[in-house]
Amino acid sequence: MAILNNTVVTVDAILTTKGRELLARNDGSFQITQFSLADDEVDYTLYNPNHPSGSTFYGEAIENMPVIQAFPNDTQIMRYKLITLPRGTARLPVISIGYNTITLKQGASLTITPQTLNYLGATSTFEANGYVATISDVRLISSFQGTGITTTAIGDQNLNTTTGAVLSKSVIGTSITLTATTVNTLYGSSLTTLSTTITVIGRDSGARITIPINIQKVSTT
Amino acid sequence: MSFSRYATDDSVISAETVVRGMWTGDTYTLSTFFTSSTYTEYYVDVYQGNPTTTTASVQFDIQYGHIAGSGSVPINPNVRGYSPSRVVYGQYRNLVYGTETTNFSFDGGVTTAQQIYVINISRERYKQSIQPGTLNLTLNSGSATNKIYLTDDSNTTSLTRFLGENRVFYIISGSNGNAYTSSAATTYYGIMLPDLGFIVLDASGSLTPYIQAASPATNSRQDNHLKLYTSISSGSNFQLQSQEVVSSRYFFTRIKNSEFNYTTNPSIIDDNGNLLFNTLINSPQTFITTVGMYNDNNDLLAVAKLSKPLTKDFTKEALIRIKLDY
Numbered sequence: 001m002a003i004l005n006n007t008v009v010t011v012d013a014i015l016t017t018k019g020r021e022l023l024a025r026n027d028g029s030f031q032i033t034q035f036s037l038a039d040d041e042v043d044y045t046l047y048n049p050n051h052p053s054g055s056t057f058y059g060e061a062i063e064n065m066p067v068i069q070a071f072p073n074d075t076q077i078m079r080y081k082l083i084t085l086p087r088g089t090a091r092l093p094v095i096s097i098g099y100n101t102i103t104l105k106q107g108a109s110l111t112i113t114p115q116t117l118n119y120l121g122a123t124s125t126f127e128a129n130g131y132v133a134t135i136s137d138v139r140l141i142s143s144f145q146g147t148g149i150t151t152t153a154i155g156d157q158n159l160n161t162t163t164g165a166v167l168s169k170s171v172i173g174t175s176i177t178l179t180a181t182t183v184n185t186l187y188g189s190s191l192t193t194l195s196t197t198i199t200v201i202g203r204d205s206g207a208r209i210t211i212p213i214n215i216q217k218v219s220t221t
Numbered sequence: 222m223s224f225s226r227y228a229t230d231d232s233v234i235s236a237e238t239v240v241r242g243m244w245t246g247d248t249y250t251l252s253t254f255f256t257s258s259t260y261t262e263y264y265v266d267v268y269q270g271n272p273t274t275t276t277a278s279v280q281f282d283i284q285y286g287h288i289a290g291s292g293s294v295p296i297n298p299n300v301r302g303y304s305p306s307r308v309v310y311g312q313y314r315n316l317v318y319g320t321e322t323t324n325f326s327f328d329g330g331v332t333t334a335q336q337i338y339v340i341n342i343s344r345e346r347y348k349q350s351i352q353p354g355t356l357n358l359t360l361n362s363g364s365a366t367n368k369i370y371l372t373d374d375s376n377t378t379s380l381t382r383f384l385g386e387n388r389v390f391y392i393i394s395g396s397n398g399n400a401y402t403s404s405a406a407t408t409y410y411g412i413m414l415p416d417l418g419f420i421v422l423d424a425s426g427s428l429t430p431y432i433q434a435a436s437p438a439t440n441s442r443q444d445n446h447l448k449l450y451t452s453i454s455s456g457s458n459f460q461l462q463s464q465e466v467v468s469s470r471y472f473f474t475r476i477k478n479s480e481f482n483y484t485t486n487p488s489i490i491d492d493n494g495n496l497l498f499n500t501l502i503n504s505p506q507t508f509i510t511t512v513g514m515y516n517d518n519n520d521l522l523a524v525a526k527l528s529k530p531l532t533k534d535f536t537k538e539a540l541i542r543i544k545l546d547y
Contacts, residue, residue: 218453
């Protein structure tokens with residue numbers, strides 16, 4: 001990763017890890033059909049509506065910032081998507097899953113049902129196309145399933161193919177069920193709690209939330 | 222809504238020719254040459270820097286070939302004639318002519334060239350082919366009078382010649398694809414096969430004033446390839462360009478005035494989702510830095526970054542051309 005030279009207009013694209021995988025699969029799944037926009041590195045607190053030169057300069061600090069080069073990890077880029085909402089929107093959609101932190105004992109299960117607040121005029125709503133949930137370290141979860149959305153492609157994504165080699169996994173649904181691992185070896189000799197994160201993104205609104213998950217050890221055998 | 226679909230006419234595939242300087246760092250001229258102390262009778266690697274340093278890389282190889290295997294030691298002492306120089310000659314004869322019955326000749330088949338030198342450019346350097354008309358090679362056997370400036374004849378001939386399926390240009394005295402004199406245009410010192418990435422020079426005599434004469438002594442190691450290396454090194458000028466065709470797909474990403482004027486960036490809202498600045502309620506602004514390209518399954522296949530944030534609001538539209546190389 002490096003800083004882009006901002007004297008040159010650069011719009012070369014790179015393939016993501018997922019893109020390379022689908023290209024290698026050669027089954028027609030590498031078909032670019034749609035796009036989305038993001039502003040991951042923009043800090044909007046730099047937006048200055050009190051700029052002495054007027055409204056043209058409110059975004060001056062942001063407009064002149066150097067942009068970081070693209071990186072291929074598809075779970076770490078395009079995090080903050082731009083969205084289309086009616087003009088005059090004062091509150092932006094946010095995801096609520098009812099927890100600030102999830103703590104599970106080994107083997108315990110939990111189902112979360114995300115909601116989107118402030119979306120399309122409703123205080124609270126369930127998005128029609130569901131939610132994408134990504135666990136960043138799938139080794140800590142023995143079962144990770146999304147339910148409530150039925151299409152062939154999404155069904156494939158919801159297949160439980162958890163292996164120790166995979167670091168992250170995404171599922172799609174209106175409800176997400178996860179079961180904490182019962183494997184003790186991950187704790188080593190001294191740990192009593194393992195931590196990871198879950199990220200939930202509204203497939204319609206683009207809103208997202210990331211919260212920590214703690215898995216507490218219950219057995220020493 | 223955070224996705225917008227590409228229309229069928231929003232993407233186009235284009236093949237473009239990219240020309241670069243041949244040598245490391247895309248430089249056009251190589252004036253200093255290095256070899257390693259370890260080399261074989263088959264070839265010697267030529268570097269642009271001291272091969273003991275990490276920045277040195279092989280630019281090209283030099284080989285010597287003899288039709289009967291002279292000038293090198295037999296691979297098996299009991300089988301005379303089957304030596305590296307014969308292997309090299311046969312190898313390139315097969316690549317150029319595709320038959321063992323046609324030998325190298327640089328005068329239209331009148332005389333068989335019993336000996337050849339080969340300059341084989343590293344594949345990493347020539348990419349897809351050598352750019353005709355860019356060859357400038359100076360050979361010098363030691364004194365100012367024994368110096369020759371070689372080029373290919375791509376600018377002196379009106380017809381592209383082929384040997385089999387390979388394009389071929391003759392090596393003549395001149396520069397930048399042009400002959401030094403009109404008579405020089407028909408005096409050939411070798412051939413260049415741009416699509417195979419190598420140059421074959423006549424080692425049988427015509428270049429003798431400019432290269433120390435190759436020794437065709439039988440069954441003994443003569444390291445004749447080093448004689449061409451010495452001549453190239455003394456000439457201090459090897460200019461060449463590479464050429465490759467890059468297929469690119471362009472996506473024209475059209476962003477309408479009413480779209481993408483809000484963001485899910487958490488730095489723009491408070492804990493309840495309220496915009497931090499009231500001015501953004503009726504005059505929202507976003508700053509595009511990244512374009513993500515997806516399939517129908519919402520898999521992120523490719524990403525493009527703008528060189529600076531692009532301001533977007535209800536009064537602006539944008540068209541971003543994104544290039545994806547294969």
